[in-house]
Structures are given as C-alpha cells and as structure tokens.
Amino acid sequence: MREDLEQLKQRIPLLEYLQRRHWTGCRVAAREEFVGLCPLHPDTRPSFYVNARKNLFYCHGCQCGGDLIRFVELSEHLSFRESLACLKQDLALAAESALLTRTTAFFQMQLHRYSEAVEYLQNRGLQDPDLIAELGLGYAPGGNLRRHLADFGYSLDLLLRTGLINHQGRDAFCRRVIFPCYQQGRVINLYGRSIGAAFPHRLLPRSKGGLFAWDSVGAFSSVILVEGLFDLAVLWQAGLRNTTCAIGTHLTAVQWPGCQPSRPTGCSPPRPPPGKCRPAGPHRRLALRPGPQQLLCGRRHGV
Numbered sequence: 001m002r003e004d005l006e007q008l009k010q011r012i013p014l015l016e017y018l019q020r021r022h023w024t025g026c027r028v029a030a031r032e033e034f035v036g037l038c039p040l041h042p043d044t045r046p047s048f049y050v051n052a053r054k055n056l057f058y059c060h061g062c063q064c065g066g067d068l069i070r071f072v073e074l075s076e077h078l079s080f081r082e083s084l085a086c087l088k089q090d091l092a093l094a095a096e097s098a099l100l101t102r103t104t105a106f107f108q109m110q111l112h113r114y115s116e117a118v119e120y121l122q123n124r125g126l127q128d129p130d131l132i133a134e135l136g137l138g139y140a141p142g143g144n145l146r147r148h149l150a151d152f153g154y155s156l157d158l159l160l161r162t163g164l165i166n167h168q169g170r171d172a173f174c175r176r177v178i179f180p181c182y183q184q185g186r187v188i189n190l191y192g193r194s195i196g197a198a199f200p201h202r203l204l205p206r207s208k209g210g211l212f213a214w215d216s217v218g219a220f221s222s223v224i225l226v227e228g229l230f231d232l233a234v235l236w237q238a239g240l241r242n243t244t245c246a247i248g249t250h251l252t253a254v255q256w257p258g259c260q261p262s263r264p265t266g267c268s269p270p271r272p273p274p275g276k277c278r279p280a281g282p283h284r285r286l287a288l289r290p291g292p293q294q295l296l297c298g299r300r301h302g303v
C-alpha cells in the first residue's frame with residue numbers, strides 16, 4: 001500500500017498538479033522551491049511554498065501542509081480514500097489524453113492531404129494557416145486511424161473506451177474536420193464537423209470540458225460566447241480573441257462556472273451545480289441576441 005502511494009505521488013508531481021490548475025509560483029533563489037498565493041485560503045501576499053524535490057507544500061498563512069494527497073483532501077474537501085480515487089482517475093484521464101493528443105497530431109497531418117478538407121475550410125471562411133495550426137485543426141478521412149494507433153501499441157480496448165473506434169471496429173470520425181478541445185493543457189475531447197451528408201456534429205462520448213480556450217479567453221473583461229467552433233474560429237481570425245464557445249446551445253454545469261470571475265490562484269473551480277445550466281447570478285448577465293446563436297456573457301463590470 002505504501003509503495004502504491006509513493007508510486008502515485010511520483011507519477012503526479014505536486015508542482016505539475018498545481019500548475020495544471022493555474023497555480024503560479026516564483027522560484028525561491030536557485031532552490032527547487034516555489035512560492036505563490038495560497039489556493040487554500042484568501043491570500044494577498046505569497047505564503048504558499050512548494051518543494052518540488054520533496055513533493056511537499058506548506059502555507060505560512062493557514063499553516064496547512066503536506067503532500068499531494070493532503071492537498072487534494074484540503075482543496076477538494078475529500079476524504080483520504082476519495083482523494084486517492086480522484087488522483088487515480090486523474091492518471092487514467094492523462095493516459096487517455098495522451099492518446100487523444102496523438103490522434104490530434106495524426107488528423108493534423110491528414111488535413112493538407114485531402115483537398116476536400118481544405119476547400120471546406122475555405123468555404124467556411126477560414127484561410128489563416130497560423131490560426132488553423134494554433135487551433136490544431138485536422139481532418140479525419142475515415143478508415144486509417146485504427147491502424148495508425150495500433151502501430152503505436154494502443155489496445156483496441158482503449159480505442160473503444162475513448163470512442164475513437166466504434167463497436168463495428170471502424171473509425172468513429174469519417175470525413176470530418178476535427179477540433180481538439182483542451183482543458184488544463186490536455187486534449188480532453190475531439191469535435192468533428194461533417195463535411196458530407198452525415199449528421200454535422202460529433203463529439204467523443206466524454207465530457208467536452210469547460211468553455212473553449214477559457215485559459216486565454218477568461219482573462220478578458222468581456223467575452224463573446226458562441227455556439228459553434230467555426231463561429232469562434234472566424235471571429236478569432238477577425239481579431240476577436242475574446243470569443244469562447246460552448247460547443248452547443250446550452251451551457252453545461254461544468255461550463256457555467258467559467259463565466260464567473262476567475263480566482264487568481266484557485267486550484268479548483270467552484271463545484272458545478274446539479275443540472276444542465278443555471279440562471280444568472282447577481283454578478284453576471286447572459287443575453288441571448290436574436291439572429292445567429294450568439295451569447296454575450298457579461299462579467300462583473302461589463303457585457
């Protein structure tokens with residue numbers, strides 16, 4: 001049991017765990033120690049120290065300290081056992097994310113090999129090659145992904161579990177432009193837009209995560225919220241980088257907290273409410289505009 005715990009902590013370094021949750025710390029002198037605002041209590045002066053070599057933290061403000069598991073217990077309000085389960089799930093998601101990252105790279109390679117895909121992007125008004133690369137856009141022609149991933153040793157079981165291959169053994173995405181969806185630096189889902197007669201929209205059967213590109217868009221004081229990823233891409237191309245996307249007509253419980261002002265050092269977002277979406281609270285307004293499905297999401301000081 002003790003060995004298992006040590007192995008788990010080695011596989012998820014504390015500093016990396018915190019940084020994926022947007023904690024930023026400054027290195028203390030030349031040591032492997034970092035200091036920043038405490039994610040466990042309201043902090044105004046950096047008092048939270050992380051020793052990257054020992055994988056330990058200590059806060060001089062709230063006097064909390066310990067290892068990764070202790071941090072998860074405190075930040076997520078979980079028991080020891082629940083924290084372990086949470087971290088094991090994190091590891092499983094990391095493995096699946098690595099697979100989705102490799103899949104994204106493969107689809108990116110395909111994009112310029114198929115004129116039908118390039119023409120489709122042009123017809124949708126997307127021409128900027130830098131933006132296409134930045135968004136990680138790719139193309140799934142269908143019929144060649146399973147063999148490609150098998151060459152890298154991925155099991156059929158994992159491909160089925162992630163939904164990349166259907167139960168007939170065929171690629172789930174066929175003749176679709178692919179957008180990778182990122183969260184905390186990881187690919188967590190793929191959205192495929194059909195360029196043919198098939199149903200236009202397809203996501204893998206897993207969470208689509210928070211609002212698209214919220215890591216960068218969330219820094220703006222006002223945000224344009226659109227329904228579709230092509231809407232977002234065209235607006236980004238026009239210079240409106242404060243545009244995010246819900247990938248659908250409703251905000252999910254995971255996406256809604258993204259509209260709240262972000263906490264500068266928060267390591268975990270507020271718990272999502274039950275249900276699919278939630279009415280606007282006192283600090284925000286959502287306005288559905290007529291015409292294209294666009295939402296303007298007002299934050300504390302603007303719309």
Ligand SMILES: [Zn+2]
Nearest residue numbers: 038041059062
């Ligand atoms: Zn603290």
